[in-house]
Amino acid sequence: xxxxxxxxxxxxxxxxxxxxxxxxxxxxxxxxxxxxxxxxxxxxxxxxxxxxxxxxxxxxxxxxxxxxxxxxxxxxxxxxxxxxxxxxxxxxxxxxxxxxxxxxxxxxxxxxxxxxxxxxxxxxxxxxxxxxxxxxxxxxxxxxxxxxxxxxxxxxxxxxxxxxxxxxxxxxxxxxxxxxxxxxxxxxxxxxxxxxxxxxxxxxxxxxxxxxxxxxxxxxxxxxxxxxxxxxxxxxxxxxxxxxxxxxxxxxxxxxxxxxxxxxxxxxxxxxxxxxxxxxxxxxxxxxxxxxxxxxxxxxxxxxxxxxxxxxxxxxxxxxxxxxxxxxxxxxxxxxxxxxxxxxxxxxxxxxxxxxxxxxxxxxxxxxxxxxxxxxxxxxxxxxxxxxxxxxxxxxxxxxxxxxxxxxxxxxxxxxxxxxxxxxxxxxxxxxxxxxxxxxxxxxxxxxxxxxxxxxxxxxxxxxxxxxxxxxxxxxxxxxxxxxxxxxxxxxxxxxxxxxxxxxxxxxxxxxxxxxxxxxxxxxxxxxxxxxxxxxxxxxxxxxxxxxxxxxxxxxxxxxxxxxxxxxxxxxxxxxxxxxxxxxxxxxxxxxxxxxxxxxxxxxxxxxxxxxxxxxxxxxxxxxxxxxxxxxxxxxxxxxxxxxxxxxxxxxxxxxxxxxxxxxxxxxxxxxxxxxxxxxxxxxxxxxxxxxxxxxxxxxxxxxxxxxxxxxxxxxxxxxxxxxxxxxxxxxxxxxxxxxxxxxxxxxxxxxxxxxxxxxxxxxxxxxxxxxxxxxxxxxxxxxxxxxxxxxxxxxxxxxxxxxxxxxxxxxxxxxxxxxxxxxxxxxxxxxxxxxxxxxxxxxxxxxxxxxxxxxxxxxxxxxxxxxxxxxxxxxxxxxxxxxxxxxxxxxxxxxxxxxxxxxxxxxxxxxxxxxxx
Ligand code: GAL
Numbered sequence: 001x002x003x004x005x006x007x008x009x010x011x012x013x014x015x016x017x018x019x020x021x022x023x024x025x026x027x028x029x030x031x032x033x034x035x036x037x038x039x040x041x042x043x044x045x046x047x048x049x050x051x052x053x054x055x056x057x058x059x060x061x062x063x064x065x066x067x068x069x070x071x072x073x074x075x076x077x078x079x080x081x082x083x084x085x086x087x088x089x090x091x092x093x094x095x096x097x098x099x100x101x102x103x104x105x106x107x108x109x110x111x112x113x114x115x116x117x118x119x120x121x122x123x124x125x126x127x128x129x130x131x132x133x134x135x136x137x138x139x140x141x142x143x144x145x146x147x148x149x150x151x152x153x154x155x156x157x158x159x160x161x162x163x164x165x166x167x168x169x170x171x172x173x174x175x176x177x178x179x180x181x182x183x184x185x186x187x188x189x190x191x192x193x194x195x196x197x198x199x200x201x202x203x204x205x206x207x208x209x210x211x212x213x214x215x216x217x218x219x220x221x222x223x224x225x226x227x228x229x230x231x232x233x234x235x236x237x238x239x240x241x242x243x244x245x246x247x248x249x250x251x252x253x254x255x256x257x258x259x260x261x262x263x264x265x266x267x268x269x270x271x272x273x274x275x276x277x278x279x280x281x282x283x284x285x286x287x288x289x290x291x292x293x294x295x296x297x298x299x300x301x302x303x304x305x306x307x308x309x310x311x312x313x314x315x316x317x318x319x320x321x322x323x324x325x326x327x328x329x330x331x332x333x334x335x336x337x338x339x340x341x342x343x344x345x346x347x348x349x350x351x352x353x354x355x356x357x358x359x360x361x362x363x364x365x366x367x368x369x370x371x372x373x374x375x376x377x378x379x380x381x382x383x384x385x386x387x388x389x390x391x392x393x394x395x396x397x398x399x400x401x402x403x404x405x406x407x408x409x410x411x412x413x414x415x416x417x418x419x420x421x422x423x424x425x426x427x428x429x430x431x432x433x434x435x436x437x438x439x440x441x442x443x444x445x446x447x448x449x450x451x452x453x454x455x456x457x458x459x460x461x462x463x464x465x466x467x468x469x470x471x472x473x474x475x476x477x478x479x480x481x482x483x484x485x486x487x488x489x490x491x492x493x494x495x496x497x498x499x500x501x502x503x504x505x506x507x508x509x510x511x512x513x514x515x516x517x518x519x520x521x522x523x524x525x526x527x528x529x530x531x532x533x534x535x536x537x538x539x540x541x542x543x544x545x546x547x548x549x550x551x552x553x554x555x556x557x558x559x560x561x562x563x564x565x566x567x568x569x570x571x572x573x574x575x576x577x578x579x580x581x582x583x584x585x586x587x588x589x590x591x592x593x594x595x596x597x598x599x600x601x602x603x604x605x606x607x608x609x610x611x612x613x614x615x616x617x618x619x620x621x622x623x624x625x626x627x628x629x630x631x632x633x634x635x636x637x638x639x640x641x642x643x644x645x646x647x648x649x650x651x652x653x654x655x656x657x658x659x660x661x662x663x664x665x666x667x668x669x670x671x672x673x674x675x676x677x678x679x680x681x682x683x684x685x686x687x688x689x690x691x692x693x694x695x696x697x698x699x700x701x702x703x704x705x706x707x708x709x710x711x712x713x714x715x716x717x718x719x720x721x722x723x724x725x726x727x728x729x730x731x732x733x734x735x736x737x738x739x740x741x742x743x744x745x746x747x748x749x750x751x752x753x754x755x756x757x758x759x760x761x762x763x764x765x766x767x768x769x770x771x772x773x774x775x776x777x778x779x780x781x782x783x784x785x786x787x788x789x790x791x792x793x794x795x796x797x798x799x800x801x802x803x804x805x806x807x808x809x810x811x812x813x814x815x816x817x818x819x820x821x822x823x824x825x826x827x828x829x830x831x832x833x834x835x836x837x838x839x840x841x842x843x844x845x846x847x848x849x850x851x852x853x854x855x856x857x858x859x860x861x862x863x864x865x866x867x868x869x870x871x872x873x874x875x876x877x878x879x880x881x882x883x884x885x886x887x888x889x890x891x892x893x894x895x896x897x898x899x900x901x902x903x904x905x906x907x908x909x910x911x912x913x914x915x916x917x918x
Pocket of ligand 1: 349350405406459481484509534542
């Protein structure tokens with residue numbers, strides 16, 4: 001018996017933007033027949049023709065490819081949602097017949113109705129919540145296909161930012177034995193009981209879907225970060241009752257483990273195996289990390305016993321050019337960029353993130369505030385909350401669960417009760433993390449949601465820090481949101497007409513602060529556990545302070561591509577213990593010779609000296625939050641900032657006037673990548689001068705081309721740019737742009753080139769390698785006719801094949817399945833000489849591969865005559881089952897009635913196998 005199998009359902013979906021409405025028929029037979037299990041008309045049916053639909057792979061965000069439109073909302077980056085259908089037809093091998101089969105959707109934006117084999121099988125109403133659907137009793141096995149169809153309504157919203165549209169995270173087909181570990185069925189607790197000694201409790205849930213009480217044995221392996229076996233434990237047998245879910249606890253002690261920390265994120269892996277009578281029936285794995293977390297009302301956050309200021313950013317999930325359908329590897333890219341800024345904490349604003357983001361945070365040492373989207377205590381709201389905790393509770397990076405953000409009920413008694421309900425729900429599943437909420441008011445009221453939290457998050461409202469601490473001296477507090485400053489990468493002049501905002505860290509929203517002010521407030525208060533700047537990355541939507549034609553936000557420390565703005569260095573200077581020295585602006589100011597340019601430091605050195613074209617402008621004492629400025633008349637050449645610590649040069653930064661752009665240069669994130677159709681990578685494209693130096697003010701259009709791969713999206717970080725994210729045609733914005741590329745499956749190399757009229761082209765070869773990944777479920781693209789009815793009575797005399805069927809007669813014809821394994825076989829037995837009639841109403845496609853379709857019966861038995869809309873079209877006489885092809889005619893297109901008259905010639909007769917248009 002093999003163990004579980006997970007097959008990727010990401011490939012080859014048929015996609016149709018907009019709804020596909022079946023013409024409503026007002027007849028009794030139609031209404032009666034479509035009210036049954038498996039009978040939802042239209043797209044979910046096997047005979048639906050989706051051949052003309054676009055083929056897409058997941059993750060997929062259709063909104064990001066829509067044109068920007070002023071008619072849409074600024075919040076959504078002037079992209080529109082709409083509605084769409086996805087459809088995938090696939091086979092499930094016979095060998096999986098007695099297994100538990102589930103389809104797991106990791107995220108669909110926004111409202112999804114899932115149909116499986118003609119029935120609504122699930123509805124999901126949060127884009128941030130994964131869901132799993134059991135299809136075990138509805139699946140078809142062997143040759144009969146399965147139809148999975150998803151109707152997505154993205155005209156509804158859950159947030160006020162760009163949320164994307166479609167099946168934007170992975171989908172899996174999971175196959176497990178009847179005795180198995182259910183989804184999220186492993187949970188682990190580690191507790192340091194004495195110095196360097198940890199008690200580990202692993203809870204394994206086991207489902208027994210058989211009808212027998214069964215003894216199972218659990219074996220647990222703990223693998224350390226160097227892939228060495230740390231512990232191998234075999235539990236004694238436990239009886240799991242038939243039809244029940246049981247929990248098996250394994251306890252062990254670990255001495256001196258490698259601790260998980262932000263600098264050294266040591267991850268352990270737990271592998272759990274379930275045996276029945278020495279046979280392995282299932283196995284699952286989870287990550288875990290040995291670390292302690294505490295929240296102290298005076299000292300703030302403590303990681304492994306030491307105070308760690310949370311140098312955080314809030315982030316939405318979309319990425320430049322890609323929207324929300326972020327490929328797995330890009331989460332690592334984003335976390336790498338934030339770590340490069342010195343950030344150590346990430347708030348998932350404002351909803352459950354991709355699970356791969358948490359994997360990246362575990363792996364790279366980034367602390368996480370996991371956030372729930374909907375502040376609701378309805379059954380659905382609590383289910384969303386539970387899903388967050390169940391999915392995420394083993395990640396060492398997760399330190400807090402946030403249950404709301406700026407809720408109108410936050411300052412009410414009702415809000416307090418709701419927060420209480422939600423906290424209780426969380427604690428029942430995980431009492432090792434803190435529950436918080438992001439308040440932007442109401443914290444000084446007699447009663448508020450704060451009373452139900454472990455830790456209070458304050459959004460903005462700096463003036464509340466001290467008063468809150470005074471009023472709640474025993475409650476830990478942090479700035480769950482702060483900053484909301486504005487800047488544009490490499491932009492040093494404000495321009496209200498072009499919506500450009502300069503980068504001197506001096507513009508912020510009325511409710512916000514500059515980067516420096518933010519941290520000045522936080523660093524002065526030990527009790528403030530830290531702050532989460534709004535935001536690490538620019539994102540689509542909320543182009544505050546502007547609206548159209550601005551489409552993306554100005555808040556990021558980085559732009560939408562992850563390119564550092566100057567604010568990145570300001571933050572880094574504050575976060576980093578190591579010397580940081582950054583000078584701004586760039587030194588390309590053609591035509592401004594003699595004009596005064598404002599030069600500014602972003603450094604954590606004690607003193608800084610500015611040299612301009614070999615001349616010193618003097619050394620200044622640096623206040624970390626004030627920084628230093630010089631007024632410098634512009635002459636081409638260079639500016640250099642030298643930072644001193646203890647009087648010694650500790651760091652420096654230079655900006656040189658470059659020459660004209662002469663060439664395009666392509667710099668990949670990594671030198672190589674995988675050719676598995678999933679890996680993706682950002683490549684950065686720069687305009688360089690004859691000395692190979694990036695030209696910071698170059699802005700011209702280029703064309704990017706990829707051989708051996710595809711462009712998933714292009715972007716340049718310009719918040720006002722309206723170019724098509726899906727196109728390789730893209731402007732450089734202030735010297736650069738980016739393409740996210742993916743290799744073709746199986747290709748050995750990928751070549752990226754970038755061309756522009758007056759400069760030399762750039763080109764880059766990316767070597768590709770293979771890796772083992774889960775197989776993809778292949779799609780079938782055929783229109784199967786499966787909804788046949790057959791006369792309940794068999795006739796001694798040849799009946800009128802086109803006999804009238806009364807509208808209200810639901811009983812003289814029976815539903816039959818042409819798939820012989822499906823129950824009611826469409827054949828009749830031992831009725832030699834008798835007649836039966838089959839009929840189906842279906843849609844005949846206009847053309848298949850450019851020609852009139854052929855109705856193909858894989859196997860018919862007996863003497864058969866096929867009628868289309870009352871006309872005889874084909875006849876055959878088979879002593880044994882044989883195929884039959886019927887050519888369709890020009891006039892047949894559209895809805896038609898097909899009837900087959902069958903006379904039994906011997907012991908069997910009828911439709912013996914699948915019927916398909918081809
Ligand atoms: C906050 C809100 C964020 C974002 C931000 C912009 O009030 O929580 O989602 O809108 O303002 O400054």
